[in-house]
Amino acid sequence: MNVEIVDKTDTTMRLIIRDTDASFMNSLRRIMLTEVPAMAIEDVVIVENSSVLHDEILAHRLGFIPLTTDLNSYNLPEECPCKSEFGCNLCRVALALKVEDVKDMKTVYSGDLISENPDIRPVSDRIPITKLVSGQKIKLEAYARLGKGEAHAKWQPVSMCAYKFFPQIRVDEKRCDACKECVKVCSKQILVAVDKKIEVRNLIDCTLCEECVDACPADPSAIEVTWDKSTFIYDIESTGALPVERIVLESSSILGKKAGEFLKKLKKAK
């Protein structure tokens, strides 16, 4: 297997992975979606809420605010030695929200949540929670915990995680008269006319829509679009809960642990 990082920012990563298959790619994808833990608000104690949102809706909205996650310092509640339903300092983080004395109108944002641990805070301060008008108040304490996407989507550390086969485009020069019909229909500008010839650029952006194949007036089409079944373009976007490379590393290590456990059980079964 050969892995190449072609693009990386704090929250996104694009990999090209060669000499592998779809089942392995999909295993990683499903683990990123469902088994890599992230922090999210799970319990909310509402002291006062005179906003137009019902308590339940307010709590639900708070749950979906992505929180920065520290996997090294916190335990999953089910694995924490405290075994307490209420949690302890190793498995729970409290965040307070207190907005009152509203003049005219005010939007309550995620940035108004004050965390007891500055490392666990909303990924963005500009996520609207609700609007208050004068006289309305919100006072609550929220408790965040680690969890997994398999229990609830709010614990997914990725907002996008997808792969596609690596495209292959072949232009038959004998049948192509460079009429440029294929160039006109390609929304990704992958085909370019150069010196009465059609050239392929930025193949990685091809969505395999095959519009170019249909647009070609030659019969049969001078363009052939196929894909390499052992090479993948893998795009991952973090919600901001974890650095994107940590999500990839965690998912690989979870998959490795599963394979190790299977091997151990298999040896015992003999």
Ligand SMILES: [Zn+2]
């Ligand atoms: Zn605990």
